[in-house]
Amino acid sequence: MGPAFLLPTGSEDELTADKWGVGPTGVVLRQQGPWTYGGLFNHLVDFAGDDDRSDISTTFLQPFMSYTTPNAVSYTLNSESSIDWENHDSSVPINAIISKVLPIGGHPFSFGGGLRYWVKSADNGPEGLGLRFQVVALFPK
Template identity: 60%
Template sequence: MMISKTAVLALVLSLGGASFAQAQDAEELAKDLSNPVADLISVPFQLNYDDNIGPDDGGSRWTLNIQPVIPFSLNDDWNLISRTILPVVSTDGLPPGSGTHTGLADTVQSFFFSPKDTVGGGWIVGAGPAFLVPTSTDDRFGVGEWGAGVTGVVLRQSGPWTYGGLANHIWDVSGDTDISSTFMQPFMSYTTPEAWTFTLNSESTYDWESEEWSVPLNGVVTKVVQFGDQPVSFGGGIRYWADPAPNGPEGWGARFIMTFLFPA
């Protein structure tokens, strides 16, 4: 059977067009991942390793943050975005000589009311309540008490760049522990047409009760790929504790991340 040159050319062009469309989709998904209030269901699994912890700097810690993000359309103008952070923690040598312990830490649950359109000439914003949920299975991993507060995010996306910040403040609601903690996450990322994203951020926490900072700096590289019909982002990077809390991690650490994406 003879195949015409026209048919071959049409097949090549159609495959090339499909590849270009897939590349565009991957790039847009990568940019959406840089937006904490994007209209995109995602389930990140973020694994962090920290060292030099404790009074003798002999402890270490693995933390797996399970972070599902689920947007809900409220009407033609507003979305509600649910962001959950459930940490699974494994420590070694904390306290010194205690061996390995694994369990859950407390969960931070945030809700952002976000306009579907940008404001102020291109800014994306969102704000709402934040809650501390006592899911910790051991005093080593959390305070085990309820907390509540406010959260907000503001960012801008211009070409390949995304920059902005997310913050929350949580107070104790009940229990024996006084909680007044501020979390601040300034971030900046650059996404390439090939769906690589290079991100720098800080995840600073200030404890108003003890008047102490905890400031890690993170540099991460991720890539959106397609496994069959399932888009996935994966990558990793390094972290450095610029201002560790007393008995907290010091020096260098590592971060690995895999995110399952469910575009509408």
Template identity: 55%
Template sequence: MKKILVVALALITMLGLPAYAQESAEDLAKKLANPVAALISLPFQLNYDTNIGPVDDGDRWLLNIQPVVPISIGDDWNLISRTILPVIFQDDIAPGLGSQEGIGDIVQSLFFSPKAPTKGWIWGVGPVFLLPSGSDDLLTADKWGAGPTAVALKQTGPWTYGVLANHIWSFAGDDDRADVNSTFIQPFVTYTTTSAISVTLQTESLYDWDTEQWSVPLMVVVTQVTKIGNQMVSFGGGVRYWAESPENGPEGWGGRLVFTLMFPK
């Protein structure tokens, strides 16, 4: 757990440069609710889950470092890069395995998104890649993967609602490891107040087509956009309940803390 915090603090130190926002905190909160907004951001998402393993004795801390970088392509399009770098500490997920800590597999998404909404809809499509960057055999699928990803949403007044999805197939890697053939679906709805408080209800569901098992965590997260010095940030947290979990997966309740650095133009 200490190494997870060290990584987070190091990245904050390197990237926490002053940002002089021209937009209101409410506008920035709405942009954070949009996965393909033209906003450079660096979210740190710390998750905790328990009751993992065949005897429900394991727990896991997972810090997702998720830089989002929009790149302008001409007058009409943006390319949005969204990276998920997991830093993991887990203990007793199976009898006799002890604890593991380190880096997990990176998921890299690229969305081609029009700068202007299409009939009120904001959307993006592109490829997603799975990179076997895990530092421990128990923290990696040890497979290279790729597939399509897409997002579609609407923003009406204080409301943002939509869905993000992808599918990843493995195409290379260790032949002795299980193939990857999974669909990720993230429907979400967010209400943002004039004081830049956002309440989000979502699920980050995953279906494994080979094992025919679902992972369905239901989550409520509350965040606040504010300024620390000249740096715009968002912070908050929430709870998660595992409505459905794969064999030996987490059960019951979990939690999430979020801290995001924003760099508006």
């Protein structure tokens, strides 16, 4: 458990809320053999910024479940849902991802891809089926 912050860092009006925000964040995680499951959450409320912009009160929920094989292939199912309490709107994508850990230059990276389906989307948000690709640098102990 700890803090989450919203900073007005966008370079263009379309890319920023022009608000400062803060709220709690936390994760619950359990690893049991090859399975990892749990959830991440945070809630942000604005406290300063451009008064001409909409107020912010948003919740982010990310439940996840992953199975990792002995040869470092992971099969993951998760959601990255957000709820906009001010505008009474929400987005609910479901992600199915396959990833593999591979070393490049002696440093491990995770490469993955999969499908995303938007169960619910904000009025101006994406709809239907999409693709997702990711590359993550890993820093083991």
